[in-house]
Structure formats: C-alpha cells, structure tokens
Amino acid sequence: MKIITKISTYWTIQLIGWITTSLYWGFLAFFGGTFIWKIGIADLILDVTIGIALTHIYRNFALKNRWNKLSLKKLVPRIAISVLVLSLLYMLLIVGKLYLVRLIVLKSSPASFMVFLKSTQLQVFITGTRLMSIWVLAYHLYHYSRLEIETVKENARLSLIMKETQLNNLSAQLNPHFFFNSLNNIKFLILENPDSARRAIDLLSELLRNSLNNNAGRLIPLNEEINLIRDYLELEKIRFEERLQVKIETSVDLLKYLILPLSIQSLVENAIKHGIEKRKSGGFITVKVEMEHNFIKISVQNSGKLSKEIKDSGIGLSNLKERLLLQYNGNAFFEIKEMNDETVLTTILLPAK
Incomplete structure (x- = not known):
C-alpha cells in the first residue's frame, strides 16, 4: 500500500x-x-x-x-x-x-x-x-x-443574523397575541381614556417603525436602546396593568457607549414572553446598566422560571449570543440563570469602548 x-x-x-x-x-x-x-x-x-x-x-x-x-x-x-x-x-x-x-x-x-x-x-x-x-x-x-x-465573511454573517433578529423581533410584535391584545386595549382606552389610547397607538407604531428601520450594519447609542425598551414596556404595562412592575436603572453615560441594536430588547421581550405571561399574578422586570471593571454590565431580572428549552435553544437568545460573539470577537459575556427566589437573571458584559 x-x-x-x-x-x-x-x-x-x-x-x-x-x-x-x-x-x-x-x-x-x-x-x-x-x-x-x-x-x-x-x-x-x-x-x-x-x-x-x-x-x-x-x-x-x-x-x-x-x-x-x-x-x-x-x-x-x-x-x-x-x-x-x-x-x-x-x-x-x-x-x-x-x-x-x-x-x-x-x-x-x-x-x-x-x-x-x-x-x-x-x-x-x-x-x-x-x-x-x-x-x-x-x-x-x-x-x-x-x-x-x-x-468580510464575518460582517456578512453578522448582517444576516441581525436581519433575522429584526424579522424575529417584528414577528414577535406582530403576532396575533401581542398585536390583537394591544388593539383591544386601545379600543377600550378610546372610550375610557382617549389620551392613553393615543399614547398606546404612538407606542405601537414607534415599535414597529424601529423594528423595520434598525440598521444591521451599525451600532447604536445605548440611550436609543433604553428608549426603545421604555416604549415597549410602557405598552406592555397597558396590557398587564398592575400585573407588571417595571424598573429601569442606569449609572453610565448612555450617550457615550454603543451597543448592538435590539440586544437588550431581546432580553426584555424574552422576559415578558417566558416569564410574566406564564404567571397569573404577573411579576416584575428590572433592567440595570452599570460599569464593572471596564465592562458595560447589562442585567435583566424578571419573575419566572428558566426552562431547559429556553436556556438551550431559544431562537432570540441564540441569535443574540451569535451576534455578540461576532461583533466583539469573543470578548463579550452572556449568561442566563435561574435564581433561588423564582426569578431569572440574564447578564451581558460588553467591552467599554
């Protein structure tokens, strides 16, 4: 031979x-x-x-x-x-x-x-x-x-993943459960509280516009992402009313740092879908942004339990981890875990550039 x-x-x-x-x-x-x-x-x-x-x-x-x-x-x-x-x-x-x-x-x-x-x-x-x-x-x-x-290949791959994330995000916001609930809430608000109804319509249209207009090829200021989250949670609070408590804390200059668009939004949406919606009593969502050892630490904590399906194969989270890996060359950190007090904590660490 x-x-x-x-x-x-x-x-x-x-x-x-x-x-x-x-x-x-x-x-x-x-x-x-x-x-x-x-x-x-x-x-x-x-x-x-x-x-x-x-x-x-x-x-x-x-x-x-x-x-x-x-x-x-x-x-x-x-x-x-x-x-x-x-x-x-x-x-x-x-x-x-x-x-x-x-x-x-x-x-x-x-x-x-x-x-x-x-x-x-x-x-x-x-x-x-x-x-x-x-x-x-x-x-x-x-x-x-x-x-x-x-x-070039990595940028193209990142762009494709970002486009997929945008479509997933838009799909989540346009799914019958979310969309029709929002419209039904707006319908009742028109009679009871016209000002709140107009505000809800503005929030819904703004969310849809952001889902379509986010540029996959760029980073965005941290404050733009936080504003998007505020709008999203305000609209969800109209739906859940007292069943949803929201708290957003920031201790960094939001205009100074850039992040991936729809990154924190994906975490908050995941918290609503797999946490708050599954609890009759609802729960809370806390978004916190702070500096930790030259990293931007972003944490989203919510009421609920972490299922193995979401931890291992959640589409939104998988896309987010892939985007972080490509954008920051492995220097970003992502973790999701269940806490002892029946809450789920998701953490992202980004290099503070």
Whole structure:
C-alpha cells in the first residue's frame, strides 16, 4: 500500500520560487560563458536551501509573535528591520557558499575570504534585499488578504443574523397575541381614556417603525436602546396593568457607549414572553446598566422560571449570543440563570469602548 503525502501550498510555493530564482542565475552564467556544471549544481542546491531556511525561520518567528494580527502601523517597522537582518544573513551565507564551492571545485583560492567578501558583498546584499523584500511583503500581503476576506465573511454573517433578529423581533410584535391584545386595549382606552389610547397607538407604531428601520450594519447609542425598551414596556404595562412592575436603572453615560441594536430588547421581550405571561399574578422586570471593571454590565431580572428549552435553544437568545460573539470577537459575556427566589437573571458584559 502506497502512502502519498501531499505537499502543502506553502512548501510548493517555497520550492518553486527559490528553484526558479536559482535557475535564472544559472542560465545567466550559462549564457555568459562562465558556467561550470559542478558549480552550477552546487549553487542550485545551496541557494534553494539558504533561501528556504531564512524565510522559513522568519515565518515561524512572525507566527509565534502574531505579527499577522498587527495593524499596518505596527507591522511596517518590524518588516523593515526584518528585511535588513535577513539581507545581511543572506549576504554572509551566499558569499560563504560562493567562496567554499569555488574553493572545493577549483581546488584553489585566488584571494582570502575577507578580500572575496569585500569584492562581492555589495552586489549580494542588494540582491538579498530585493529577494527578502519581495518574499516578506508577499507573505504578509497574502495573510492580510486572508484576514480581509475573513472580516468580510464575518460582517456578512453578522448582517444576516441581525436581519433575522429584526424579522424575529417584528414577528414577535406582530403576532396575533401581542398585536390583537394591544388593539383591544386601545379600543377600550378610546372610550375610557382617549389620551392613553393615543399614547398606546404612538407606542405601537414607534415599535414597529424601529423594528423595520434598525440598521444591521451599525451600532447604536445605548440611550436609543433604553428608549426603545421604555416604549415597549410602557405598552406592555397597558396590557398587564398592575400585573407588571417595571424598573429601569442606569449609572453610565448612555450617550457615550454603543451597543448592538435590539440586544437588550431581546432580553426584555424574552422576559415578558417566558416569564410574566406564564404567571397569573404577573411579576416584575428590572433592567440595570452599570460599569464593572471596564465592562458595560447589562442585567435583566424578571419573575419566572428558566426552562431547559429556553436556556438551550431559544431562537432570540441564540441569535443574540451569535451576534455578540461576532461583533466583539469573543470578548463579550452572556449568561442566563435561574435564581433561588423564582426569578431569572440574564447578564451581558460588553467591552467599554
């Protein structure tokens, strides 16, 4: 049974690139009339070995120090220094190779190594600088393009998830239970309290407008999200009346920080649907926003119990966790748990940028 080992793209490019470069120099020597086969073969093998060794060492060093994750401002000085160091090493190795190969093949040395080094160092250094610059720049441009492609894919994925969240949110607000209850409440309020009826109509239209107009490609000020929650809870309080107690506490500058649209709204809507609605006596919802160790801590606590179905597979919460993961590159924290006093606490920690 034969075992076929596939050469990676990296090693394929390395071998093709350095062999092509060495062959080019060999052809120049051949057509220049100074070609010796033994020297040519030795130069080919050693040139390829030196080129691959130096660039592979650089690659491992760059990966170990995560240079591919650096911004261009931080990366450019490192590239310049690296090219200079690589060029000097290349010059010393190539000059040493030229001297030793010719000494061994020709069996004689017309000059000492230092004299030979002084006569060839400038030309070899310039050649090394050109080759190392091309290799290092090509290497980082490749990784930069890969990073850009990954970023575009993540942004597209985030946009799709956000659109799905908007549709889910709109669907929740337009479902017969919510919509017709709101309309029935408004109908009775028209006779009993016309001012409250007009307010309820305004709240309902504002919620629907926000569901349609939220831009999936941007973050919004924290105060916009809080205002949306106030409107939503005010409308729900018309429906639940004394069965719903609401408290919103904030201790941060709401205009200063940006968050994902409909993020806190998803938590509050989940609290209404799976908490307050399932209790005959209703309950409370408390929304709290505060700073904690350079993080914005958002907590929503409500009366109710946490079912395994909601914890593991709730669509709204799953989408929210996915959006947080993509937007904050894993630096955001999400947790939902049932407390001992028959309440559910949902917490989000966002980097305070």
